Amino acid sequence: MPLIRECVLTTLSPEGRPHVAPLGLIEEGDCWIAAPFRPSKTxxxxxxxxxxxxxxxxxARVFAGLVVGQRSFPLTDIENWPAPRLSCALAHAELEIARVEEDAVRPRFFCRVKHTESHRPFLGMNRARAAVLEAAILATRLGMLSREKIDSEIAYLKIAIDKTAGAAEREAWDMVMxxxxxxxxxxx
Ligand SMILES: Cc1cc2nc3c(=O)[nH]c(=O)nc-3n(C[C@H](O)[C@H](O)[C@H](O)COP(=O)(O)O)c2cc1C
Incomplete structure (x- = not known):
């Protein structure tokens, strides 16, 4: 399986309005692939x-907020690039679609990385943040998964919350729960 980078993607409507959504970018060769399921605004x-x-x-509050429907995270314009980034981003990547693999369920948009930039230091991995991310993904698939599967995964993920969360991670976890x-x- 390829590496998947979980990010918040800013796409633009035909009128140029930005739309943000959490998405996994699949690394393949020198491309990063965005693969959104149909239908979606992204x-x-x-x-x-x-x-x-x-x-x-x-x-973690950004991912949690987005899956519970908060869309008003502040955005920052990027010089000479039309799609803004999250103002709170540690880093961003400017991506351009090079080709598309059509699919009835989940088309794949192969993107070239035109530029990356860092804005703040990354100060280490944290299990609770990863647990919120997993729970956030579960929360976007509630109609597809059994109650038993969700309950057992949440019970496991909660161990990391109980052991390693700070206030921000607990807030994010509570939103998803x-x-x-x-x-x-x-x-x-
Ligand atoms: C961390 C994370 C990764 C996600 N990755 C994907 C993805 O690769 N493809 C997808 O269709 N949805 C993914 N989702 C769910 C989308 O964010 C969700 O479907 C969202 O509503 C996009 O729809 P929209 O563009 O209409 O807002 C992910 C959610 C989370 C929390």
């Missing part, structure tokens, strides 16, 4: 605008 935008920006952050709880409350 996919629509990629079909209409070939320039995008990946923001890299270690703030609320979304999962609301989903199960609605289908009862």
């Amino acid at each position: 996919l629509f935008n990629l079909e209409h605008s070939g320039k995008l920006t990946a923001s890299f952050t270690d703030d 609320e979304k999962i709880a609301a989903h199960f409350a609605n289908i009862r």
